[in-house]
Amino acid sequence: MKKNQIILIVVAIAVAAAIFFLPKVVVNEKDKDNFAQNENAASVPEGHSEDDGHNHGGAEAGQADVHMAASPEQVMELTTARAKYNKAADSETRTRLASELAAAYAIVNKHDSAGYYYEIAANARPGEKSYKKAGDAYFEAFSFATTQERANELGAKARGMYEQVLKNNPTDLDAKTNVAMTYIATTNPMQGITLLREVISADPNNQKALFNLGILSVQSRQFDKAEERFRKLIAVNPEHVEGTFYLGVSLAETGKDEEAKAVLNKVKTMSSDPALLTSVDEYLAQLN
Incomplete structure (x- = not known):
């Protein structure tokens, strides 16, 4: 493969990651703050950054206003929710307010902090739905x-929260798929792939699992397998923009140039996303 084609693959994978994960903010691992000055340190869940959502980006972001992406109303709601939580005198009130504070953080896309407070609420009142909220928030931050x-x-x-969900409901395939994707980023990616295959076995039309298995095939340059996954995905959902794009990529990489052109041109009628359209145009230029 030519050098510029390899570059296009890298660009394409980056676009897929951006689309799939629906990025809103970047969580900086160095962002730490005292989220509640009088909080007992033992109550902080292991592995949490103790971040209350302030100073995301920190010095590396040039000391930019951490709430610049939030509206004044959202900032006020978050400030009010945090003040009410910190002033709560009894555990029952704090548990209730923890969920409200988590929701306020989620609105301004501070997902690690949202996960932290949803986890507090879930541990106080265990349940499938409460653990799912915490898991989803941590997965967004991940x-x-x-x-x-x-x-x-x-x-x-995220896995810890989803494991609690799956104990109560082993058929929650969305939770299982998210667990799989967290494993992909570890030194044990095969565990994630195995879980994705289990999801497909239980639900052959599961769009999230099909898409992720297709992306993994692209990353490993198994374009024939990727083509199979994306064809199936498009059969299930003909309007799946990302799946259509990657079907075109897979077809191009397996030498099916004319079909690849048709599919990639179709993407241009389905999306106005500039990054995606740039990748489409670059691939088409290679094929022409």
Whole structure:
């Protein structure tokens, strides 16, 4: 393969990661703050950064306003929720307010902090739904991690919450798929692939599992397998933009140039995302 084609593959994978994880903010592993000055240190869940959502980006972001992506109303809601939580005198009130504070953090896309407070609420009142909220928040934070260490930390937190979900409901395939993706980022990626295959076995039309297995095939340059996964995905959901793009990529890499052109041109009618369209145009240029 030509050097510029290899570069396109790297660009394509980056686009897929951006699309799949729906990035909103970047969580910096060095962002630490005293989220509650009088909080008992023993109550901080192991592995959490003790970050209350302040100073995301820190010095590396040029001391930029951490709430610049949030509206004034959202900032006020978060400030109010945090103040109410810190002033709560009894554990029952704090548990209730922990969920409210977590939701306020989630709105401003501070997902590690949202996970932390959802975890407090879930541990106080265990239940499938409460653990799922915590797991989902930690998974969002995991998807924004900028270092392997941070990804490992947040991935482990997400798995811990999802394991509680799966104990109560082993058929929750969304939780199982997310667990799989946290393993992909570790030194044991095969465990994640095995879980994705289990999801497909239980639900052959599971779009998230099909997409991720396809992406993993692209990353390992098994384009014939990737083509199979993305064809199946598009059969299930013809409007799946990312799946259509990667079907085109897979077809191009297996020498099916004319079909690849048709599929990639279709992507241009499905999305207005500039990064995606740039990748499409670059691939088409290689094929013409």
